[in-house]
Amino acid sequence: MTAMGTPQNNNWAKALMSHLRRDFWSALPAYIGGLVVLFWIVVALTAPLWAPYSPLDMVGARLQPPSADHYFGTDGLGRDVLSRTLYGAAQSLPIAVVVVVVGATVGAVLGAAAGFLGGWTNTIVMRLVDVTLSFPPMLLAMAVAVALGPGLKTAAVAMIIVWWPLYARLMQSQVISVKQMDHVEAAVSSGVRRFRILWRYILPLSWTPILINATMDFGQVVLLAAALSFIGLGAAPPTPEWGQMISEGAVNFYTWWIAAAPGLAILSVVLALNFIGDRVRDVLDPRSTT
Amino acid sequence: MTSENLLDVRDLTIAFRTPRGYVEAVRGVDFVIRRGEVMSLVGESGSGKSVTMRALMGLLPETTRISGSARFLGQELIQKSGRGVHGLRGARMSMIFQDPMTALNPVMAIGAQVAEAIRIHNRSISRQEVRDRAVKLLRDVAIPFPEQRFDQYPHQFSGGMRQRVVIAMAIANRPDLIIADEPTTALDVTVQAQILELLRNLCAEYHVGLALITHDLGVVAGMAQSISVMYAGAIVERGSVEEVFYNPSHPYTRGLLGALPHLTGRIERLVDIGGNPPTIFALPEGCAFSPRCAFVQPRCRVERPLLRQVRSAYAACHFAETLPAYPVQEMQA
Numbered sequence: 001m002t003a004m005g006t007p008q009n010n011n012w013a014k015a016l017m018s019h020l021r022r023d024f025w026s027a028l029p030a031y032i033g034g035l036v037v038l039f040w041i042v043v044a045l046t047a048p049l050w051a052p053y054s055p056l057d058m059v060g061a062r063l064q065p066p067s068a069d070h071y072f073g074t075d076g077l078g079r080d081v082l083s084r085t086l087y088g089a090a091q092s093l094p095i096a097v098v099v100v101v102v103g104a105t106v107g108a109v110l111g112a113a114a115g116f117l118g119g120w121t122n123t124i125v126m127r128l129v130d131v132t133l134s135f136p137p138m139l140l141a142m143a144v145a146v147a148l149g150p151g152l153k154t155a156a157v158a159m160i161i162v163w164w165p166l167y168a169r170l171m172q173s174q175v176i177s178v179k180q181m182d183h184v185e186a187a188v189s190s191g192v193r194r195f196r197i198l199w200r201y202i203l204p205l206s207w208t209p210i211l212i213n214a215t216m217d218f219g220q221v222v223l224l225a226a227a228l229s230f231i232g233l234g235a236a237p238p239t240p241e242w243g244q245m246i247s248e249g250a251v252n253f254y255t256w257w258i259a260a261a262p263g264l265a266i267l268s269v270v271l272a273l274n275f276i277g278d279r280v281r282d283v284l285d286p287r288s289t290t
Numbered sequence: 291m292t293s294e295n296l297l298d299v300r301d302l303t304i305a306f307r308t309p310r311g312y313v314e315a316v317r318g319v320d321f322v323i324r325r326g327e328v329m330s331l332v333g334e335s336g337s338g339k340s341v342t343m344r345a346l347m348g349l350l351p352e353t354t355r356i357s358g359s360a361r362f363l364g365q366e367l368i369q370k371s372g373r374g375v376h377g378l379r380g381a382r383m384s385m386i387f388q389d390p391m392t393a394l395n396p397v398m399a400i401g402a403q404v405a406e407a408i409r410i411h412n413r414s415i416s417r418q419e420v421r422d423r424a425v426k427l428l429r430d431v432a433i434p435f436p437e438q439r440f441d442q443y444p445h446q447f448s449g450g451m452r453q454r455v456v457i458a459m460a461i462a463n464r465p466d467l468i469i470a471d472e473p474t475t476a477l478d479v480t481v482q483a484q485i486l487e488l489l490r491n492l493c494a495e496y497h498v499g500l501a502l503i504t505h506d507l508g509v510v511a512g513m514a515q516s517i518s519v520m521y522a523g524a525i526v527e528r529g530s531v532e533e534v535f536y537n538p539s540h541p542y543t544r545g546l547l548g549a550l551p552h553l554t555g556r557i558e559r560l561v562d563i564g565g566n567p568p569t570i571f572a573l574p575e576g577c578a579f580s581p582r583c584a585f586v587q588p589r590c591r592v593e594r595p596l597l598r599q600v601r602s603a604y605a606a607c608h609f610a611e612t613l614p615a616y617p618v619q620e621m622q623a
Contacts (some may be wrong), residue, residue, distance in 0.1 A: 182387055182393045186459075187395070190380035192410055205397060
């Protein structure tokens with residue numbers, strides 16, 4: 001860039017394209033991850049178009065191994081495992097989205113308030129965070145899910161309760177460190193209003209770690225949701241949910257195919273989301289140089 | 291008009307809360323800034339220069355204990371609530387920060403930041419008018435191509451150009467007083483000269499008072515009319531620049547001046563002041579400078595000297611009149 005004068009054209013699209021070209025190979029896993037996630041989103045939205053059978057009907061003999069009729073076999077009630085797995089995407093993925101989005105939003109808002117206002121707000125929010133984090137996450141999620149009654153919605157609430165403190169703590173520390181930067185003090189000295197300082201001078205510099213963590217956490221949430229369903233605290237039995245399907249398949253070790261399809265589905269989604277999360281961190285966080 | 295007191299600070303004392311109790315960082319400071327005057331506050335790091343000015347801008351943490359009085363345009367700045375200053379801050383008095391690399395919001399276009407400084411204190415003017423005025427300000431601080439530069443971000447500016455933006459923001463509302471906290475310390479020497487030149491011209495043009503915090507005596511000589519020398523949280527000498535430079539009455543001021551290299555005459559080893567400044571946690575009894583003073587007397591170790599008139603300046607030294615005559619030398623401006 002020229003040092004003085006000559007106006008630069010801020011061409012976003014151009015910059016983005018050259019960026020994509022330059023880092024294509026290091027970003028390749030993220031692109032593949034993106035395709036996998038995109039695949040599952042399409043499946044979740046349009047499962048009836050692809051599934052060979054209804055996920056709830058008994059369409060064949062019980063416990064059939066994979067065959068030309070049933071590519072992933074049938075389960076203990078004679079339902080088609082492939083159909084159930086495809087329909088399951090519509091159960092497992094939205095819950096992860098809801099948990100991460102709500103958890104990150106609640107956590108970020110409370111954390112930002114705590115960091116910016118300090119004093120009592122900070123003490124109350126951060127002690128709440130400490131208390132929540134002092135429980136093993138699985139145990140707390142189980143306790144909340146049991147207390148609220150089993151079901152996918154309560155499982156989501158339980159997971160949000162487990163998840164928000166991580167974001168709150170991250171946001172609070174970030175806001176506190178940005179708050180002490182010179183440009184914030186300069187804004188205070190020129191009389192910028194408090195709320196505007198938070199909005200224009202602090203938050204734009206504080207939210208990237210939240211985004212990084214949220215993408216990294218997606219896979220974890222899918223896993224936790226599956227785990228809750230596995231122990232019977234998530235989706236109720238007839239619903240095709242991945243974790244719940246694995247738990248059905250785990251009953252009989254020799255009918256491996258019942259758990260295989262949902263297991264592979266979870267594996268692919270979690271792996272894909274982690275690839276994306278790694279890439280997001282590489283791009284947004286200059287401190288990580290891996 | 292020229293002799294009007296813009297800012298009148300009396301007995302300003304600032305104490306910070308620490309785990310070891312309240313500690314006084316500034317101990318009873320008085321000074322006056324007149325309209326159109328450049329007043330320079332000098333002293334080494336930790337002597338309380340910045341803290342004094344930050345207190346006036348209301349930038350110190352709420353737990354800080356501030357007492358004394360600071361009247362600006364007839365209004366008391368040191369208030370219990372601290373809210374009264376809000377309307378003045380940024381409008382009638384503004385501040386230029388030391389490091390232009392960090393004093394601008396990295397995620398806002400510089401034009402938007404200058405515009406913000408205008409709009410905060412004048413909400414009725416139209417968007418276009420704000421933009422026009424912001425562009426004019428950028429032109430006033432000699433930024434080339436202000437229209438094109440308007441939409442660029444701080445990382446596209448060099449240090450000197452950024453400091454010009456900061457100055458543009460400081461003069462956006464035609465303030466009566468500008469506080470500049472070491473405005474050129476972070477810049478290299480040639481840029482430093484340009485920025486000082488710009489500041490001097492703007493101050494003369496708009497007839498504003500300038501409080502210049504610095505530890506560069508060369509800058510003081512070139513810019514300021516009056517000077518206050520701070521040591522360990524108190525002013526030890528105050529007066530016109532000529533008087534203080536040619537005839538320093540306080541041993542500390544003499545030490546500072548003696549440590550400057552001279553452009554004329556033989557190059558000799560520079561004279562330093564022995565020892566280190568005291569920490570504010572353990573100030574010596576009596577005169578804070580006594581442990582390092584070459585002319586120390588028993589009285590200095592028990593009785594704290596107050597600022598009093600010595601010739602046409604003021605000095606806080608018991609023996610200001612009886613010190614050996616200061617060697618009169620050509621000071622370099």
